[in-house]
Amino acid sequence: MVGSARVDAPADAHPFPAAVGRLSIWFHAAAVLAFVSNLILLASALPWGARFAIALLPVPALVGLMVAVRRIGPRLDELERRIQLEAIATAFAVAAIAFIAYGQFQAAAMLGPEDWIFPWLAIYFGYIFGVLSARRRYQ
Amino acid sequence: MNNRLRVLRAERNWSQADLAERLAVSRQTVNAIETGKYDPSLPLAFRIARLFNLPIEAIFDDGHTSGDASRNGPPDTPPSTQP
Numbered sequence: 001m002v003g004s005a006r007v008d009a010p011a012d013a014h015p016f017p018a019a020v021g022r023l024s025i026w027f028h029a030a031a032v033l034a035f036v037s038n039l040i041l042l043a044s045a046l047p048w049g050a051r052f053a054i055a056l057l058p059v060p061a062l063v064g065l066m067v068a069v070r071r072i073g074p075r076l077d078e079l080e081r082r083i084q085l086e087a088i089a090t091a092f093a094v095a096a097i098a099f100i101a102y103g104q105f106q107a108a109a110m111l112g113p114e115d116w117i118f119p120w121l122a123i124y125f126g127y128i129f130g131v132l133s134a135r136r137r138y139q
Numbered sequence: 140m141n142n143r144l145r146v147l148r149a150e151r152n153w154s155q156a157d158l159a160e161r162l163a164v165s166r167q168t169v170n171a172i173e174t175g176k177y178d179p180s181l182p183l184a185f186r187i188a189r190l191f192n193l194p195i196e197a198i199f200d201d202g203h204t205s206g207d208a209s210r211n212g213p214p215d216t217p218p219s220t221q222p
Contacts, residue, residue, distance in 0.1 A: 077164050077165045077167075077168055078168065078179070078180050078183060079164070079167060079168040079171055080165065080167075080168075137176065138171040138177050139167075139170075139171070139176075
């Protein structure tokens with residue numbers, strides 16, 4: 001704790017990015033649910049309604065991720081907000097490339113629907129790379 | 140953008156963590172501003188100026204001096220109209 005001199009900083013400023021961990025929980029929940037959903041859909045023949053519900057299994061976690069981003073973003077320290085924005089931009093670019101490549105490999109019959117994990121991994125590592133490179137730039 | 144944040148902080152014997160706490164930002168943010176790798180937002184620049192009781196331009200320098208008013212700024216008085 002420091003002395004009396006202090007300026008009227010925002011009361012809800014979040015200096016440390018602990019809240020970012022909550023985003024990670026939602027992302028991993030979505031990834032796990034997508035994995036489980038795909039396993040079920042590939043392994044069993046279910047009626048249309050059940051297939052529809054199981055296919056949408058990861059969606060609630062993705063909505064949770066979106067809501068968490070909306071809530072946490074404005075409360076982050078401003079440098080951390082910049083780092084996260086750059087990381088998401090990097091992940092988006094990597095994801096776009098990964099999904100186009102995945103689609104092309106599917107068209108070439110070199111990958112099938114069961115190989116859906118590759119674009120997800122690209123998003124994951126694209127985000128991690130984005131965070132690390134942005135942190136290094138501002139270090 | 141150059142700035143005098145490190146000097147001003149050192150004059151008060153504050154650590155980066157002390158200054159970060161006073162500004163409600165992370166120590167990494169203070170370090171990035173001091174090393175010139177990150178330019179603060181306008182609200183944060185105002186908070187820094189208020190904390191040190193100085194005008195913003197006394198802390199941050201974008202390399203453009205404002206001394207030559209005849210070249211850079213509008214004249215203080217309109218030109219006189221001669222009959």
